[in-house]
Amino acid sequence: MVSATPTRERVLAILDTVKDPEIPVISVVELGVVRDVECGPDGVTVVITPTYSGCPAMKAMEDDIIAALDAEGIGGARVRTVFAPAWTTDWIPDGAREKLRAWGIAPPGAAHDDPPVQLRRAGRVRCPFCGAGDTTLRSEFGSTACKATHYCNSCAQPFEEFKAI
Amino acid sequence: MSNRFFEYLLRLGDDRLVLGHRLSEWCGHGPILEEDIAMANIALDLIGQANLLLLKAASVENAGRDADALAYLRDAREYRNALIAELPRGDFAFTIARQFLFSAWALRQWEALASCRDADLAGIAARAVKESRYHVRHSAEWLVRLGDGTEESHARAQDALDELWRYTGELFLTDAIERELAHEGLAADPSAFRSAWQKDVDDVVARATLRLPAVEHWQQGGRTGLHTEHLGRMLAEMQVLPRTYPGARW
Numbered sequence: 001m002v003s004a005t006p007t008r009e010r011v012l013a014i015l016d017t018v019k020d021p022e023i024p025v026i027s028v029v030e031l032g033v034v035r036d037v038e039c040g041p042d043g044v045t046v047v048i049t050p051t052y053s054g055c056p057a058m059k060a061m062e063d064d065i066i067a068a069l070d071a072e073g074i075g076g077a078r079v080r081t082v083f084a085p086a087w088t089t090d091w092i093p094d095g096a097r098e099k100l101r102a103w104g105i106a107p108p109g110a111a112h113d114d115p116p117v118q119l120r121r122a123g124r125v126r127c128p129f130c131g132a133g134d135t136t137l138r139s140e141f142g143s144t145a146c147k148a149t150h151y152c153n154s155c156a157q158p159f160e161e162f163k164a165i
Numbered sequence: 166m167s168n169r170f171f172e173y174l175l176r177l178g179d180d181r182l183v184l185g186h187r188l189s190e191w192c193g194h195g196p197i198l199e200e201d202i203a204m205a206n207i208a209l210d211l212i213g214q215a216n217l218l219l220l221k222a223a224s225v226e227n228a229g230r231d232a233d234a235l236a237y238l239r240d241a242r243e244y245r246n247a248l249i250a251e252l253p254r255g256d257f258a259f260t261i262a263r264q265f266l267f268s269a270w271a272l273r274q275w276e277a278l279a280s281c282r283d284a285d286l287a288g289i290a291a292r293a294v295k296e297s298r299y300h301v302r303h304s305a306e307w308l309v310r311l312g313d314g315t316e317e318s319h320a321r322a323q324d325a326l327d328e329l330w331r332y333t334g335e336l337f338l339t340d341a342i343e344r345e346l347a348h349e350g351l352a353a354d355p356s357a358f359r360s361a362w363q364k365d366v367d368d369v370v371a372r373a374t375l376r377l378p379a380v381e382h383w384q385q386g387g388r389t390g391l392h393t394e395h396l397g398r399m400l401a402e403m404q405v406l407p408r409t410y411p412g413a414r415w
Contacts, residue, residue, distance in 0.1 A: 053292055054213020083217075083288025086295065111295075140299055141203035145210065149199065165295045 006074050011037045011044055018068045021060040022144050023162075025103045028061050032091030035082060044069060044077040049087045052145040089164050101128045105147065106161040125161045127152035135159075169342045171226045172245065173352050174286075175235070176388060177274075178218030179246035182236055183396070184267060185211030186403050187254050196257050203303060207264070210296045217289045237407040241397040242390040249332035251387070251396040258311050258321035262329055265304035269365045270336050270355075272297040277353035286351070305369045312373025319374065326370070327378045334383035 015037070016029045028034050028048070036047035046065050050058050062079045069077040089108035092100075097107035106128045124135050125148075132154030140163065142149045147160040188208035195201025219232035230238075249267060254260050275297055278290035311322040337355045339347075346352035370377055386392065406413060 050213075050292065052210060052213060053217055053289070053296060054209040054211070056209075083292055084284060086288065086291035088295075139199035139203055140303055141199070141206040143202070145206055149202075163299075165299075 005039050005041065006044060008037045008039055011039060011046070011069065011074065014068055014072050014074070015046065015065060018061070018064045021057050021064065023100070023103065023105065025099045026092070026096045028065065030093060030096035030099075032087060032089075033058075033061060034065075044074055046077060046079050047082055048079055049082050049085075051087050055145045057144070087165075089162065092162075100162055104128050104159060106150065106159060108162045108164040111164040125150050127155060127157065128159055129157050130155040167225055167227075169346055170283075170351055171222055172342055173346055174218055174222035174225060175245040176247075178215045178222055178235070179244050180250050180267075180271070181211040181218065182215035183244065183246040183399070184250040184263075185209075185215060186399060187250065187252075188260070188264070190254050191260065200257075204260070207300050207303070210293075210300070214289065214293050214296070221285050221289070233407065237404045241392050241400055244387070244390065244392065244396060244400070246387050246392075246396075247332070247335045248384055248387040248393055249329065249335065251393060251399060252329075252332070253395055255325065255328075256321055258318065259325040259328070261304050261307045261311060262322060262325035264300065265308050265369065266329060266333055266366065267336075268297055268300040268304055269369075270333075270362050272301050273358035273362050274353050274355065277358060281353070282350035301365075308369055308375075309373045312370075312375040322373065323375050326375055330378050331380045331382065332384050334380070335385040335387060338385060338388065340388065 012029060012034070015034050016027045018028045020026055020028065020031055031051070033048050033051060034046060035049050038045040038047065046069075048058075048062070048065070065079055066077050069075075088111050090111050092108065100107045106125045109123065109125070124133055125137070126133050127135050127150075130152060132152055134153045136151045136153060138149040138151050138158070140148045142160050146162055146165075148163045149158060150161055151158050185208045188204050188211065191201065191204040192208070193201065195204055215236070216232055219235045223231050223235055249263060252259075252263065255263075272294065275290045275294045279287055279294055281287045281290065308322060311318040313319070314322075337359050339355065343352050343354070347354040366377070
């Protein structure tokens with residue numbers, strides 16, 4: 001071991017280059033998956049929390065985190081998963097929301113606790129392409145666990161929404 | 166405590182694993198593309214929850230088995246899921262009606278478990294509450310559309326409820342294991358949320374212009390490993406690869 005213990009800030013800066021494998025415009029830090037970084041004499045441990053229980057991208061993110069640190073000379077990093085507090089889209093900062101919109105994914109609204117049995121979701125989602133508010137929810141599920149599908153009645157474009165949770 | 170907690174985690178995990186597998190059978194066979202995707206996504210959530218629960222169960226058991234061994238190397242008699250989860254997927258109305266009855270129950274269960282004394286289980290539950298809200302909303306909306314839809318869809322949705330309702334009593338059965346764990350703050354006592362669940366169900370069933378049937382004999386047995394003939398066949402398909410090629414990787 002020749003390298004000194006890296007600082008937390010340096011590790012976080014490297015992690016900010018690790019993108020979500022399905023949405024390559026936002027990083028695992030911006031997504032809120034990275035909860036903490038521990039730099040000690042035993043090496044670096046990155047503490048993460050899963051987005052959805054069954055999200056297949058979580059394993060890819062773990063592997064990408066370890067590979068990115070390794071490429072910057074921080075070998076043998078570990079990833080530890082914690083479940084509390086549960087991940088929420090409220091952790092995604094405004095700058096990352098704009099990146100999502102520019103990539104063609106409507107950013108999440110505020111996550112709030114709806115009544116358990118509510119048939120219709122309140123409110124419409126603004127089209128990320130033309131900005132129109134006249135859109136229709138097609139399905140609350142989409143190409144990945146975290147997205148819903150909508151249709152813009154103004155520009156006739158289907159689009160995805162990063163759903164609030 | 167650990168044997169009882171292991172048993173309880175198996176019940177929680179097996180409900181999600183078995184129902185998740187049943188739901189995954191729709192992948193590529195959904196009535197419309199959006200619904201195909203929705204069912205695959207809900208299946209993914211359930212199997213993801215099952216994975217976390219079985220990982221936790223394996224660590225509590227501490228006998229050298231991992232989550233895969235629990236999922237793929239147990240026979241039907243060792244499974245602890247409620248019978249409602251293992252029934253064949255049936256038609257779309259049957260799948261939706263089951264999903265609604267189960268998800269409305271699971272949501273209440275997860276809400277209660279979110280404040281359980283085991284930090285891992287509480288965290289898994291807090292995560293799953295959010296996912297379950299989507300499952301309840303989705304299946305409730307479809308049940309209303311089917312029930313209050315055409316003559317055909319109404320009849321099929323009613324048939325599904327008539328068949329399924331007798332399996333819902335098992336979701337609220339408790340034995341000494343669950344009562345003791347609930348007393349210790351490690352399990353959710355379903356009697357605490359039965360009336361809330363019943364109200365949710367009554368509300369959606371009424372909006373769907375459907376009715377709940379009278380039940381003469383409630384079905385039960387899954388929690389002690391006494392399953393329907395359907396589970397063994399389902400497991401034969403689900404487990405064939407790891408049993409044929411032990412330790413296979415790709």
